[in-house]
Amino acid sequence: MILRLKDIHISFTNAHNETFDLLRGVNLDVEKGKITALIGGNGTGKTTLFNIISGFEKNYKGKIEFEGHEVNFKRMPAYKISMEGIGRLFQDGQLxxxxxxxxxxxxxxxxxxxxxxxxxxxxxxxxxxxxxxxxxxxxxxxxxxxxxxxxxxxxxxxxxxxFSYGEQRLLSLARMLMGGDRLLLLDEPTSGVHPQYINTIAQIIREMKEREGLTVLLIEHNMHFVREVADTCAYLDEGVIAEVGPTNVVLGNQKVRNSYLGL
Amino acid sequence: MSVILNIKDLSGGYQEDVDILMGVSMDVQKGEAVGILGLNGSGKSTLGKAIMNMIPIRYGEVFFEGNNVSSLTTSQLSHCGISIMQQGGKVFKTLSVWDNLQLALSKQPKETLDRLKSIIPILQRPKRQLQRLMADKLSGGLKHQLSLAMTLSTNPRLVILDEPSAGLSPIAVQELYEILHDVRETFGITIILIEQNIASAIEFCDRLFLMEQGELKIQLDPNDKEQIDNIFFR
Structure with a gap:
């Protein structure tokens, strides 16, 4: 186990003092040397969860263990977390x-x-x-x-x-492969990327996993890509991990098919 | 059918000495949907920006409904009836959904909002809720809906959509394309669609162009499965 999230809660208050609970007790184990896909509808809190793990969001409740030790991510600035070996590709990944x-x-x-x-x-x-x-x-x-x-x-x-928007996304993914990270958080690596490069990205991520034992947690809406690379799949819905397991099992789940894939 | 947009030998880029577009020519018929596909960095978004005169054009002309519009500014173009929805669903993040709409609709007749309401789901919510909802708290799918509504607020006859489905969940992509179908059918708007999501583009478009290194290289028929498989899924 490289990363363990225990009972993560987060809520937001808007300008009219209305509180909204976005994450309502997320539990997730990310296995070392595996590729885990985090899927879920737009606005369910996937990126917020990444913000918590990479230190950009401090206002949460719950515990995080990294490589077997409980780490107080709340007190660590984002750059320190990145020096610990957690790398992140942002949704609008720019150079x-x-x-x-x-x-x-x-x-x-x-x-x-x-x-x-x-x-x-x-x-x-x-x-x-x-x-x-x-x-x-x-x-x-x-x-x-x-x-x-x-x-x-x-x-x-x-x-x-x-470089164009899409190129910058692609190149910032290439930049992540320069090494040093033991856990990669990839926020939609294939969004806005041409299919030809998507296959190459899938291949490189798999190679890095096998050769260097790299662990990857990725947010993705491209189900073809998820099937291709992910060993495990976690479905975030209504603030909790509603389904988790081998990718083909989760993607075959009736609830996931109805409410997320629209099949 | 008549030609709504005619581009002749368009060349230009972001810097004066570096051309991204290498002489692009094409005709778009009234009412059709034309897809532009291609590798990252091939110049798809640049073409959209060049039509809207958002970047310096070094050579070439753009005709809209028979008139030369090459020298018009972006805001003049949007008053003439061409709009663009840029990459990433751009909205004013610090404003509420309602204020975003008010900005876009400020100079438009009242019926415009009702017209948009009939096809864009987020606008059907109660006004009070839209006033309270900040645009940056919207989910990706809803943000794209808002961005689309703002793009359509000037009642354009031609719309350029730059990767409208990027970053959306499968179900949100379906919803968005249903809306886009309605946009075509209800309003009869001509669409230029820039997409990486090839399956959606094939389904939606009447004609597809493949862009390579700043040129429109190949014209594809979305129904010609064999040709498409050869190019994209080898």
Whole structure:
């Protein structure tokens, strides 16, 4: 078990002082080395749950265990959680504009050589080696996703803001593969992405799971993709995990079919 | 049928020296739905923005209902009868649903809201509820409905929809496309649909174009299963 959510509650109050309970006791175990899909209608709280796990939402009740220890996520700023090994792809996943594509890729690496003051001055070689390694890794990832001699390899020095919305989503997913994370939270990795790339993304996620034992929790509305990659599926409905189990069982469940898939 | 939109050799991009569109030409017939498909970064959204004059055009012309509209600004175009619904269902997040609608409808005749009400479910809720509901608290499906209502508020005759189904749950996608069918049938609006959801585009559109590196490369017939399988599901 890499992540365990125990009885997570969250409610919101609007400007008219009306309270709405969004999550009403979510219990979920995310198994290490597995891919878990979190499905559920729009507005059921899937992204809010991701916000809680990645430290953007502190106003919740309940307990979270990460790698067997109870971690107080409420007291940890989001960047610290990310340094613990929980990476996240946002729904409107964008690159950092003002930085080039390569700089964006390098940012995500967990290799911090050269980030400690003076190290890059005292050990210029070591710093240079690390930079070269990151660059090679970035090139390799882009080649794996987009193929040999793809256009992104020639646009590595282009400012990130020059890429289209869909491209930025895709490239920010590529950026997550730079490593360092043990749990990836992917918020709709395939939304707005061309089918050809969706298959490649599915393949890469599966490979990373098998080769590096990576755990993935993903929110997704593309059922074809969910069937393709997810070992486990959890259905969030009315504030609780209403169904959880092997993907084909959950997607075959009558309630899920009626109220979510519309079949 | 008559041609409602005619694009001639449209070229341009976000920066002056880098063209994203490489001479796009196409005709859209009145009342039809035309789908634009293609890889990420092929220039689909850029084409939508270029028609709406939201980016610098370096070369080429756009004719709407026979008139050259290339030099009109985006707001003039929307008064002439072309609207765009941008990616991600854009609404004013800090305003209530009702205020969003009021903004869009401020200069429109009263009947417009009633007309929209008849086909867009979120508008059928009581006014009091819409006044209290903040736009950023809407679920994805409802946000797209609101965004669509705002897009349709100027009574356009041509609408460009940029990935209306992205991020919606399967059931919300179905609902949205049912609404879009109504939009076509009830209002007789011509639609240019930019989509990654190929299944929805095939079902909805009369004609499909495949965009590659800034050019409209292939025209597809949505009923030609073999050709579509070859291109998208190899």
């Amino acid at each position: 950092m504009s003002g930085l080039t594509l390569m700089e964006n890729m390098k940012l995500a690496s967990n290799d911090t050589t050269g980030e400690i003051p003076f190290v890059s001055l005292l050990f210029p070689n070591r710093y240079k080696q690390a930079e070269l390694k990151k660059e090679a890794q970035a090139r390799e990832i882009l080649t794996r996703i987009f193929g040999e001699n793809n256009k992104y390899l020639s646009l590595l020095n282009q400012d990130a803001s020059a």
